[in-house]
Amino acid sequence: MSELRLNLITREWVVIATERAKRPEDFKTPVSRKAVPPYLETCPFCPGNEAKTPGELIRIGGENGWKVRVVPNKFSAVSISGTKERKNDGIRRTVSGVGVHEVIVETPLHNMNPALLSLEQIENIVKIYKNRFLEAYLDPRVEHVIIFKNHGEGAGTSLEHPHSQLIGTPITPIQFRDRLEAAAHFFDDTGECLMCMLAKKEREEGVRIVIETEHFLTFVPYAALSPFHTWIFPKRHSASYGDIADAEIKDLALSLKGILSKLYHGLANPDYNFVIRSNKPKDCDMEYFHWYVSIIPRVSKAAGFELGSGMYVNTGLPEESAEFLRKAK
Amino acid sequence: MSELRLNLITREWVVIATERAKRPEDFKTPVSRKAVPPYLETCPFCPGNEAKTPGELIRIGGENGWKVRVVPNKFSAVSISGTKERKNDGIRRTVSGVGVHEVIVETPLHNMNPALLSLEQIENIVKIYKNRFLEAYLDPRVEHVIIFKNHGEGAGTSLEHPHSQLIGTPITPIQFRDRLEAAAHFFDDTGECLMCMLAKKEREEGVRIVIETEHFLTFVPYAALSPFHTWIFPKRHSASYGDIADAEIKDLALSLKGILSKLYHGLANPDYNFVIRSNKPKDCDMEYFHWYVSIIPRVSKAAGFELGSGMYVNTGLPEESAEFLRKAK
Numbered sequence: 001m002s003e004l005r006l007n008l009i010t011r012e013w014v015v016i017a018t019e020r021a022k023r024p025e026d027f028k029t030p031v032s033r034k035a036v037p038p039y040l041e042t043c044p045f046c047p048g049n050e051a052k053t054p055g056e057l058i059r060i061g062g063e064n065g066w067k068v069r070v071v072p073n074k075f076s077a078v079s080i081s082g083t084k085e086r087k088n089d090g091i092r093r094t095v096s097g098v099g100v101h102e103v104i105v106e107t108p109l110h111n112m113n114p115a116l117l118s119l120e121q122i123e124n125i126v127k128i129y130k131n132r133f134l135e136a137y138l139d140p141r142v143e144h145v146i147i148f149k150n151h152g153e154g155a156g157t158s159l160e161h162p163h164s165q166l167i168g169t170p171i172t173p174i175q176f177r178d179r180l181e182a183a184a185h186f187f188d189d190t191g192e193c194l195m196c197m198l199a200k201k202e203r204e205e206g207v208r209i210v211i212e213t214e215h216f217l218t219f220v221p222y223a224a225l226s227p228f229h230t231w232i233f234p235k236r237h238s239a240s241y242g243d244i245a246d247a248e249i250k251d252l253a254l255s256l257k258g259i260l261s262k263l264y265h266g267l268a269n270p271d272y273n274f275v276i277r278s279n280k281p282k283d284c285d286m287e288y289f290h291w292y293v294s295i296i297p298r299v300s301k302a303a304g305f306e307l308g309s310g311m312y313v314n315t316g317l318p319e320e321s322a323e324f325l326r327k328a329k
Numbered sequence: 330m331s332e333l334r335l336n337l338i339t340r341e342w343v344v345i346a347t348e349r350a351k352r353p354e355d356f357k358t359p360v361s362r363k364a365v366p367p368y369l370e371t372c373p374f375c376p377g378n379e380a381k382t383p384g385e386l387i388r389i390g391g392e393n394g395w396k397v398r399v400v401p402n403k404f405s406a407v408s409i410s411g412t413k414e415r416k417n418d419g420i421r422r423t424v425s426g427v428g429v430h431e432v433i434v435e436t437p438l439h440n441m442n443p444a445l446l447s448l449e450q451i452e453n454i455v456k457i458y459k460n461r462f463l464e465a466y467l468d469p470r471v472e473h474v475i476i477f478k479n480h481g482e483g484a485g486t487s488l489e490h491p492h493s494q495l496i497g498t499p500i501t502p503i504q505f506r507d508r509l510e511a512a513a514h515f516f517d518d519t520g521e522c523l524m525c526m527l528a529k530k531e532r533e534e535g536v537r538i539v540i541e542t543e544h545f546l547t548f549v550p551y552a553a554l555s556p557f558h559t560w561i562f563p564k565r566h567s568a569s570y571g572d573i574a575d576a577e578i579k580d581l582a583l584s585l586k587g588i589l590s591k592l593y594h595g596l597a598n599p600d601y602n603f604v605i606r607s608n609k610p611k612d613c614d615m616e617y618f619h620w621y622v623s624i625i626p627r628v629s630k631a632a633g634f635e636l637g638s639g640m641y642v643n644t645g646l647p648e649e650s651a652e653f654l655r656k657a658k
Contacts, residue, residue, distance in 0.1 A: 001408045002426030004500060011503040015426060020404045075349045077634070077642050079330045091526055092551060097331030097344060148633030156632025167634055171333060174340040175639025178507060197420055222421060275637030296636060303485025304477030305406070305496055307625060308604030310504025313406050 007223035008194060011182055014223045015313045022315055024324035027227050027299040030268040031152060036111040036160055044074070045161035047108045057102060058131060060124045068124045069105040070132060076101035077167060084141040084170045100136045100145075100168035104128055110161050114151065115257070115264035117162075123253035125164070129276065130249065132166050134242050137281050142168035144176060145278070147241075152271030154298045180279070180289055187288035195290030199233045208322040211258045215251040218259050220322040226300050227316025228267065228325065230259055232293040239289040242281030256293070259325070263297055266328030271298040336552035337523060340511055343552045344642045351644050353653035356556050356628040359597040360481060365440040365489055373403070374490035376437045386431060387460060389453045397453045398434040399461060405430035406496060413470040413499045429465045429474070429497035433457055439490050443480060444586070444593035446491075452582035454493070458605065459578065461495050463571050466610050471497035473505060474607070476570075481600030483627045509608070509618060516617035524619030528562045537651040540587045544580040547588050549651040555629050556645025557596065557654065559588055561622040568618040571610030585622070588654070592626055595657030600627040 002017045044052035047064065053071040060068040072080060078099035087094040106125050107117060117125075129147050136145045149164035150157035186194040202208055202219045210230060211218035218232045232255050234248060244252065256274075263270055278291035299316075306312055331346045373381035376393065382400040389397040401409060407428035416423040435443060435454050446454075458476050465474045478493035479486035515523040531537055531548045539559060540547040547561045561584050563577060573581065592599055607620035628645075635641055 001411050002406060004424040004426055004498070006422035006500075006503075008420055008422065011507075013498070013500055013502055015406045015498075017406050017426070019408070020406065077331060077344045077346050077349065078333075079348070082330050091337055091523070091530060093335035093337065095333040097333055097346070144638070146634060146637045148637045150632040154630075156630040165633070167638075169333070169342070169344075169638070169640065171335075171342055173342055173638040173640045174335075178340075194420070201420060273633035273636050275633050277637060294637070301483075301485040302631075303479040304602035304604050305475060305494070307602050308475045308477045308606060308623070309473070309496075309498070309502040311498065311502045 483600035
């Protein structure tokens, strides 16, 4: 019989569908990818084509120009110019689409797979994330910042050159507000941070742990919403990614490289998304929230049931997914 | 500049991305579909293969056997047998995966497109939905029922024979609970049902209306989460689909056929999901909730930003989407 598990952090119920369950290796369905050259003349992110992007915001220099480069998104979801205006008209709530939308170009090589980047390069990227995260919050119009990556067409990317994105929105997403509220209730009830308690519990049980480093715990959550859904939790309590220390940056890079390699080798380079879920820098001392990274390989498809209920059906057992990833290269 | 709109019913912010916006016809990207025969020997839903499904639950008879047929899902997410057991262990919340999971076979014809079904046949389906909906809630283990359809591979279907599904879960999805709560607050604040007020407002403004019939209003919501996202609202206030009257069944079939035809002809048979969002039959008199149908053509992809924020980026303007659908056949 299947089992429903509640993810207390995201407040989502997940049907762990044992009767439909596949073995972890059955999710290894190589995505057909066209052969990609290391350089593409038409790619705005390839070295030599820098003029094709709007003005560079920051770079980490390298022998041949740069290693990581951040530029405004040319087709931005929100606009860097303009004032924030709110209209509350009857039951209509509208805010002008101002904010920050940046692209973090992760490597000069057009055909590089992020999982194969050097540890040093991933460290550069993670460091740049912190810089841009803090910078975005300096914009008084920005209420919330999301850093995310779409890898592969199935994960919604349109440009193949490896990149991640940052969006600073002029409002706080209601989903984030709801989760903060649930975390606050938990703290009021128990005097503890739900995320800290969850990480402690995962560590004790061990069965869903994928990687443990000095500062981070990488695991498949108890109520993982899909096969190989993975979280990277900092061991030190902190509500904001803006607060990440240098030693933690190194260690996060190690954890991220670890899990991306395992996905790449274990599941034959699947499409995936990852996102950093974090509170504002100024709220980094908040007792009841804890930042983390969520990685979602796109090996299954949300359909009508998920859209209609906010629940998920997971056909991979979290414990088996974790075991498979632990053993993967 | 883009604009952020809050969907007060779903509590989701949507970036209406005017700068990235496409014209409605640009979303018409025909999905490659393999040629499908009207009958397939291996298909459990084709006439003559009835023995391949678990015991039939109900049928609407026709000249050659049946017109609509309901069977238990062979690969059910939740199990029809077994008792409901709750485990609350520390921060773990688990419920045994019991409940109802049925398949509504919409036509004997394997290769029929639901948009091309006769009005009478869609009426049969909508009528059967009511029967199964009411029946599922008679199971004391069931807390919430979702009726949904996945059309096409991109919408998560694995079987091509036209069918929809019903799942009765042993818990109330937290998303549903949150929306109920928001609706209750709105009612307390204003003395009105948010959904009734919204439908009234849409009718007054008219620009997002796609179809209006005697009992239903079909429109693209102000804060549509994706291009051509459409809602069908009953005009009569009722919190539960279980309460739908016979005249309304006829009229819902008309609205559903209307919107499915428009999607089929206007967007060249896109993948889509639809879902009936409803409260329990016994709560049909609830003043502050209103059942409705939500239809989501899968013409765009949710990516890291959506997963990481619960927000959406819509590159179709709701007003233009509606105009396009109004004009489509």
